[in-house]
Amino acid sequence: MAINSEGRRYALLQAAKDSDYVKKVYGGYYNVYVEAFGEVGERWDLFRVCEQEFPDFNELHKYDGFVITGSSNDAFGNDYWILKLCFMLQILDAMEKKVLGICFGHQVLCRALGGRVGRSNAGWDIGIRQVHFVKDLVPYSYLNQHEMPASLNIVELHQDEVYEIPLGAEVIASSNKIGVEMFAVGDHILGIQGHPEFTKDILLNLIDRFLNMDVIKEEFAEDLKLQLQIAEPDKKCWRKICRNFLKGTCIG
Structure with a gap:
């Protein structure tokens, strides 16, 4: 089913400063995320939350x-901006607004909604990892499960993880x-x-x-x-999942 993206409006809550490499090659992380998840006709507003830039709560x-x-x-x-972000995420959850959290975003979303996060006992996770979907899931429309493989490769770059999901959440x-x-x-x-938005060159630069x-x-x-020479992330599948989720319908 086609999606009419005209007039849709999204907010990118940027929790990291742009690296010199990403600024030079992509013009900033904003462009990386909008390229990955955005579509023609949409409006994407940038808020550098790590620099205290937040949307007006009203x-x-x-x-x-x-x-x-x-x-x-x-x-x-417990940086002020992180605590303020958690508070805003609680409001968005109560409003049942679509919220997609990536890496730190995944973890802070979990924390804001009552879950537990912390340093991973397994140390740094860097590279391309195979992610396995749980069998017999409640049918989430954005996963389009009739076409979904049992697993997908994704770029990983983190040393923290979710310990315990919030009440009412599902792994x-x-x-x-x-x-x-x-x-x-x-x-x-x-x-x-x-990181469904990452390209291999961004990861290689971060490794250096x-x-x-x-x-x-x-x-x-x-x-x-x-x-990285022999493994590839399943970028197209991941981006489709994220777009499906944000648009609230399934792209057939």
């Missing part, structure tokens, strides 16, 4: 959906390293631990940055680069 009803980006901050941190995907790769609340909340900052060791970095 205008939240004007938006068809919200996307929370990844971040270098911890979702369990819809996991991996051999992370128990909660995706969770949903009804048809209006979706969290994804991986992490190596230069001594976050990871050279041997680990070389192994990751080798993996």
Whole structure:
């Protein structure tokens, strides 16, 4: 079924500052996310929440959906902007607005709604990982389960994870390293631990940055680069899932 995107309005809640590489190549993370999830005729407003830029709470009803980006901050941190973001997410949940959380966004969404997040006991998860969908799910329209494979590859880059999902939520995907790769609340909340918006070049640049900052060791970095030569994320499928979710219908 085709979607009429004309007049739809979305808010991108950017929780990370633009890297020099992403600014140079893509013009900023805003363009990366809108390219991945947006469609012609839509309006996407940017709010750099990590720099205290928030939508007017009295205008939240004007938006068809919200996307929370990844971040270098911890979702369990108590920075003022993180606490304010949690409060706003609680309001959006009560309004049953569409909210898509990516990586940090997935974790902070979980925290805001009463779940538990923290540092992963398994350490950094970087690279391309196979995510397995839970069998016998409640039929979420955006997954289009008649066409969905049992698993999909996705780019991962995180050291925190969801420990416990909120009351009323459902785990819809996991991996051999992370128990909660995706969770949903009804048809209006979706969290994804991986990065459906990332391209391989963005990940490669981040690996080099992490190596230069001594976050990871050279041997680990070389192994990751080798993996990226032979493995591919299922970008088209992930982007379709995210677009299906945000638009509130299934693209046939």
